[in-house]
Amino acid sequence: MTLQFKALFVHLLTATGAVFAMLAMLAAVDEKWDLMFLWLVVAFAVDGIDGPLARRYLVWHNAPRFDGVLLDLIIDYLTYVFIPAFALFKSDLLPGWTGWMAIIIITYASALYFADTNMKTDDKSFSGFPGCWQMAVIVMFAVEPPIWLMLVLVTALSVAMFLPLRFIHPVRTKRWRAISLPMAFAWTFFAGWAAWVDFHPESWAHWGLVITSLYLLFAGIIQQVMPERRA
Numbered sequence: 312m313t314l315q316f317k318a319l320f321v322h323l324l325t326a327t328g329a330v331f332a333m334l335a336m337l338a339a340v341d342e343k344w345d346l347m348f349l350w351l352v353v354a355f356a357v358d359g360i361d362g363p364l365a366r367r368y369l370v371w372h373n374a375p376r377f378d379g380v381l382l383d384l385i386i387d388y389l390t391y392v393f394i395p396a397f398a399l400f401k402s403d404l405l406p407g408w409t410g411w412m413a414i415i416i417i418t419y420a421s422a423l424y425f426a427d428t429n430m431k432t433d434d435k436s437f438s439g440f441p442g443c444w445q446m447a448v449i450v451m452f453a454v455e456p457p458i459w460l461m462l463v464l465v466t467a468l469s470v471a472m473f474l475p476l477r478f479i480h481p482v483r484t485k486r487w488r489a490i491s492l493p494m495a496f497a498w499t500f501f502a503g504w505a506a507w508v509d510f511h512p513e514s515w516a517h518w519g520l521v522i523t524s525l526y527l528l529f530a531g532i533i534q535q536v537m538p539e540r541r542a
Contacts, residue, residue: 318373
């Protein structure tokens with residue numbers, strides 16, 4: 312199998328995210344939130360796999376016809392932003408004007424962020440909250456916090472997109488990667504399990520989901536506060 316074919320296969324793998332996004336959207340329209348999040352978790356897993364493969368097989372050189380970065384951003388906006396925002400609104404977790412406020416803030420701020428040419432830092436982290444709304448929304452579905460707290464969270468994360476705060480990339484940020492990568496795997500497992508049991512309030516997966524989400528959310532900021540010592 313040639314490198315060119317392997318590189319093309321990576322593009323084809325990335326593109327499956329669009330199919331999973333459509334399946335998630337169809338489930339969301341029918342208000343099957345457990346099924347919707349299961350498809351989003353599958354899309355999240357694909358997104359975690361295709362990046363390392365793209366760098367390994369140098370897709371920009373061996374399969375340059377397709378822009379892998381653009382393809383990834385299109386799918387990420389659907390799976391990370393658009394569908395979770397729709398679910399947050401349609402589920403009535405945020406009723407009335409609160410739901411309208413949330414989807415407008417999330418989709419508008421995220422569109423700007425996804426076009427930000429300075430979203431990556433030197434250590435391969437993200438500058439500003441990287442618009443991973445599916446992670447925030449699935450926690451809201453699992454825990455069902457008060458409406459005011461969800462509004463605060465949506466507003467704070469939207470503002471954080473444009474602040475000089477670091478958020479780790481579990482695969483590419485080298486510092487603490489030995490912890491971050493297992494945390495990302497654990498988050499994927501807990502998210503899938505929480506959706507599988509239809510967010511049963513007594514499910515132990517909820518606590519795992521909250522703990523891993525908090526680590527992935529604050530690890531980069533802690534790294535900023537505690538700079539790495541150089542020899």
